[in-house]
Amino acid sequence: MANQLHSRAALLRWWRTEQSELSLEELARAVGVESPTTIHNWETGRTDGPRPHQLAALDTCFGVGGTLHGLYAALRTPDALDATPRWWQNFQGESRPCWAWLRVAGGQPGVARIDAGPFRLDCEVPAGEGVFVQAYAFASNPAVIVRLDRPGWVDFGYGVLPTNIGTDVIDAVRFAVVGPRGPLDHALAQASRAWLPHEFGGSDRWFDNLKQHFGHFGHRVEVARHAVLAAMKAAVSTGIDVSSVDASRDGVPQHWGSERYRRLRVARGLSLSDLAQLTSALDPDLSAVTKDHLHRLEHGSAPRIPDLVERLDMALGADGRTCTAEVTAIQEVDRGVEITFPSYWVGPVWVQFLRFGKATESRARLIWSPWHKNLKLCDGVVVTTRRSEPTNAPLRIDLAAGWHVRAGVGVHPRAIDVNEGWGLVSRDMAFATLAHYFKVLEAAFRLPPRDGTPS
Incomplete structure (x- = not known):
């Protein structure tokens, strides 16, 4: 049984010996370490493995694109x-x-x-x-x-x-x-009605032209025919009714805390110093993260600087699983609000809808251009979707009178997933x-x- 997937040391050794023709000396020179012994110790597990910049150099040296x-x-x-x-x-x-x-x-x-x-x-x-x-x-x-x-x-x-x-x-x-x-996927339906026939030669020929355009794999597109024809006839809805789900105004834990952060850091092969640098680099405008900040968090202390757990989640590749942190950048605009999430955040976000006063309607519209989605609400309901890129504009929400929102990043334990079915x-x-x-x-x-x- 191959063991290169059993440990990081075995993976490094296997990659050099089986996927390259480099000697320890050649690899040491290429990566910029003082001695081939350093590489040997990484490959045998005698010392901790490469630091992030050294791992990146190894990857570049092998030419394997990450x-x-x-x-x-x-x-x-x-x-x-x-x-x-x-x-x-x-x-x-x-x-x-x-x-x-x-x-x-x-x-x-x-x-x-x-x-x-x-x-x-x-x-x-x-x-x-x-x-x-x-x-x-x-x-x-x-x-x-x-x-x-x-x-x-x-x-x-x-x-x-x-x-x-x-x-x-x-x-x-x-x-x-x-x-x-x-x-039915709204984008597919829109394409079948407008863009595809225009791009590929008219309503009577577009499907054959599309297959030809994809070359050798054109026959694979044939499986889409029935779905596209069905989508052409469908009235695509971009709405979801979340008005009857269990909802609560109770708070939720803001972050993991303590030992679990240490375990994930070690699992990623990162020292406190390495993780502090990676976390700080996510947003240079925020307070720098130090080894002491992370050490205290791993031992149960509360975060001492802004956005620590949010940045830490991104640096550790946890996709929001370690925190449910609220954001405060919510600005009132005409007919609703705009929510600005941290610039570095990619992954799950959540919005809680709260009724106050006399709300005449229980509806909202999420707009993350070029996409939108309609919601039917109940008081306290939480929905989750995803911020797909750091360049995303703020999330706009059209609200009826009598409603306001809380919002945050991370995995909210009561959130209803509304990621699917958005319309253009x-x-x-x-x-x-x-x-x-x-x-x-x-x-x-x-x-x-x-x-x-x-x-």
Whole structure:
């Protein structure tokens, strides 16, 4: 059994010896460490592994586009994060190859369903090392959603995985489908009515032209035909009724606190000094984070500087699981409010709707241009969606008289998920948005599958 997925030291040693032809001396010079002994000690576990900048240098030296960096950080996720059946990721930056590592708790295999925009992939997840899913393109919004049939862990990263990484690697381009889903996707419906026929040659020829445009993988688009035809006839709703859910005004814990932060830091392979630097760099305008701040937090003290737990969650790659921190940047605007979330935050956000006085209507509209969603409310209800990029504008909420909101970042334990079913605000915005999505979709089909991938 391959052991490169059993420890960080084994991963480093395997990568140098099996994925490169570099000697210890050559790698030491390339990374900028004083002696080959330093590399040897990392690879045998005699000393702590590379610091973040050294790990980045190793990744660059091997020319693997972030793959080693991502695997190194992901290796010990099960040691620190609770196993859960749902995981999300908003990939960032320019579209490029990316992957997900799926693992399930216990000794029995599981089943996963992965949704990424118009793509859906179902796969088995073996016990132990699990399975990797490799893709070649992404959009930052909507998030990739992985649903496991039992609690487990999912990590995400960039780059192309080696075929002999130590467990199966599934090529998404070979096995994902574009086709029948649950609720109809508004973007797909809008495309079928307007953008696609115009772009690909008129209503009588556009589907054949679309398949031809995707080249070798054009036959894969055929599975979308029935979904698109159904969407053309559907009245797509972007609303959700959350008026009958259990709601409460009770407060919730603001952060994990204490030992669990230390466990996650150690699982990520970070020292207090390294984590302080990473956390401070997220927003240079905020107070710098020191080793002492983190040490005190890990030993039960309250945060002493602004946004400490929020920044810490991002630096540790916890996707909001360590905090439920309230934000105060809520500004009244015409017909509602605008909520400004921290500039560095990518991941789950929440909004609580509170009735005061005599509210004539129980409705609200979320607007995160170019998307919007309508809500039917009850007093105290909390909803959650995701901030997909640091460049996102403030979240606007149109409110009826008699309502106000609280909001925050992180995983709120009572929040109703409203991530799916958002509609495009206008046809003009739809054209530009859909053009971007279909470029990503084309890239996913056009890039060749990896040689030697297990089928």
